[in-house]
Amino acid sequence: MDSSEPQILATEADPDDAFAPGDDGVLHGFYQHLGTVACGASEAGQIGAEGWMRSLTEAGHADLADAWENLGLLSESPEALADGLLELTWKVGEKLRAVHEPARSLEEALSGWEHEDVEEPAGELDEQEAMREHDVRRLVNLLRVGDFVEKREAALSLGDFLLRKRKLASEEHYRLALEALISNRDPAVALEATESLAQLGGSEARRAKVVVERMDAFFDKISDRIRHYWDGASQDDPLDELSDPDLVSMGIWMRRAPDHIAGHVAEYMLARLGRNETGALASVTSAVVPSGDPRLLPVLIRVLQDAGYEARVASIKAIAHIDDPRSLGALRKDLRHATDALERVMIARALANFGDHSGREDLLTRLDESSPSFVREEALKAVGRLPDVEPAVMEKIEALVESPASAIALAALRALSLKGDADTVERLERLAAERVTLRAAANRAAGDLRARLALAGDERFVGAGSDLALATIEKPGLVPRIRSVLWYLLGFVFAGLHQWQKARMAAGRASRINSSSAKGHFLTGYVWIQEGRDDAAIESYRHGLQIDSLFPVRQWGEADRLLGAYLRHAEVLERRLGRRDESIALLEETEFIDLRSADPNLKIEVDRRLDGLKLERRRERLQAEKE
């Protein structure tokens, strides 16, 4: 290379820069060259080299060419050279800023870009395209097993399809789309699914409209209180007055809230952060986990950077639900700093949800037996999001399905539902048939896996029903079945008359006559709840679920009742009896029940309590280890 030619060190050339040719190009190149000189990367002999003098002169910058020449003359005196370099760099920078940018037209600046104008909304969907059967099925499957972004988009697309194509769609597709939205109770998608339903006609739409109106009224009320709080009329923070269920509802529906409510929630979190109230901060942070509200992202990132352990862990989950590049940046940064094993695994899991696998090694190493069970559980939940998982790892996951620790077994099932193949579907179905305790979870995992394989284009699973009929207990003859139904109905009547003991006896009789029916057990559970015996109700529900794990899915309201009993009893165990481990085990048990039709608020409440209890237990253990 001719050293007299203008040059920038090859490593420092920036191919992304699409600077227009001409004067600006020479100036820019020269500015970069001065940068290399400032780092001492340019040999002393190059300073004042003629190539740049010629180019600068030709480009009409004779003053800069002279200054460059003078700089070469100063090479013997380091002080003078440094001063000269500073002045020259300033002059070139000033010229660049003055002449370069305004001269760039749109066409010049975007030369080489395949540019598109993103301001216009996406065009109308092609009607025929949207009507195609596989599109509806694809959306339904995405709503079931997609990541949270895909689920939200699928819910909106299904709502759009139902609204605009009612007359054109076949009855089958219409029902398929409608049922998918009705049955979806994922808290992260509850807002989209309910808003989509509320636009339609019919009973389901009325129910959804009621929910939407209730939440709008709730936000109006909170909004007024927040105004009063900030104008000094009230000293009590409105969020402190919210009950836990209301806090959770607010989190789920946050994206519908006005800006100043989101702003107040952020300020509330900052105030707790400032006062080191980690527990309260963790509670509100975990309530906003499903919100996915980008308005809360700056404060969540701050919680991640500054807060105590429980709040940090909750903020990782919340950030992982916000589809925003800033989430990725914050999580990547935190992964570089985090030292705690659980925190690292949770960050890696969150990153994996965004398609970033930089925490892969962390996750795979935490699958080993040497890892604490809660860390292993989180690693298992995350490993399904990794691509190209080795067969040895898959074998390890399959073995963990047999783990005596229920949380580990459940997490292993989830991992299989994400990473399994067609053979895995069969294995899961077998497991659901053989193992009563794992039935609902294995059934759900198999359904998810079928949906996932259908999405991947496996024809065997396209159009397949998502759930299995799992009547493994032999049914009695017709007469006993009719007798059982009659006793069940009688129990129902007694329950309606508040004659709880007689209702229980009738329901018990119904169960004994037809041992293949779960109805009697669920009615017994209902009666026990009315009598204030949640522990006995849970026992009845357990019997019922062993017979028919999908009963709470089919029977409207049953899942909420069941979950309510678990939550109340867990609270009694923990707060009144101080049996935290039993409380955790009880709440973990709900993970094995198919609760997809349950109220999202209740599901979030279970997650919040479970997280809180587990983290509290962990903190105490770590404290004990330290001491």
Add this chain to the structure above:
Amino acid sequence: MDGTGPKTFRLPPDSVVERGVAIENDGGVVGAVFHVEVGGERCMVYEGRTTAGGTELACTCPARRGCEHVAAVLVHMARRMPAAPASGLAEEPTSVGERSSWPSDSAISASFTHLPAAMQAERDVESLEGDAARVRRIHTVISSIIKALVTLGREDGRETLRGLVTELEKELDGVAAPDLVRPSSELRTLVLSGPADPGQAAMLMERLRGVLGVLSAAAEGREPGRKLEASFLGRRWAFEEARRAEDVLLLEVARNTVLTPFGLRRNKAYYLDLLSGQMHVEQSHEQPGDARNPSVGPFPRRVHAGLMMITPGIPPAPIRLLQYVILPPPGEADLLKLKKASISSASEAFDVLKRTVKTVQAPYPAFVSFSPARVLASGGLAALADGEGSILRLAYRVDEYACRSLALMAATNRIHCVVGMLVWTGHEVAINPLSLLLEHSRGLSLVRLR
């Protein structure tokens, strides 16, 4: 523990201490000023307050306390100061087991930009005003760094440069002068990080030229320009030097509380005067991350300032709200005033930057609210275009994630205004967005990006 007795710091667990020893062995603790760096990342260890009112060493890394950086500093202190009570640590650091005590060192307090009130009286190093000797020392060190960079080179002179940069940081320690501290932080990055970006190196040289100009003027007793003094020298303003304004209606249009590369937390709020269309900034000094900031109200705020002080400074005019009330949230009419007050031409925006740079005599960010005619995107990148087709790039080099976030929001919302800092990145003029005025299905919304 009373406030006058020896202060105690609890050591982290042994396993963490061992990692801290390793960091210290690798020279990770740079000087006694508690700046700890590990593989290019750096953080600051400082004396923090516990909830019980005591003191402990805290760190600006996400672990906050009990981390290996704290451990590294403790080991470092033990090795450097054997006469201290916990001198058992000095002989054999790996046998650190006594979680006993360590006296508070004045160097810890010197690490603060903002001091607890009780310590405020003990020192007077917040400002360089009147400290001509120190100003001269800083000038000399910066000149030496530039000389060493040019003559020795970044690679050959690494050790010399590291020592000089550390010396500079010691001199700047505790000085509330962000525009001196920031180039110092950038110098460390330039000296220690991987391949240098020549554009950014050149830009840093420009900044240092500006810094040296201000320092020269201050050392010689000349006026470097009133607007520059606060941010370059940490000068405190006398009340009579400020203007006062009464009954001003303000709309908060952006807020910036990000962590700086130096491990400090920014705390700035930008306002639009709804009547005059003037922009203002309310700026607290950068401070350690867990400083107890009072809650200031939900963003975006509408504020009635009964009494407001406008201090001299680099535009937008710095203010302090002395008496104010927070009003009900802004309506669409208020938000549209932001659009009305925004610049809609790229050339005008560049003019604002040019004026700021001319004032500061260094590449300095200019606060602008830009109203684009269109948002253009290509392959995940976005740019703003004005009505004449001139474009304003986004500062992906400065905050890639905020810029990508803008591109994502632009895909589903109409962007009326981008409020941010117009910066010269060493390669191009670009806008680093702080907040956006969006129009979506529910109306107008002002969204913070940081």
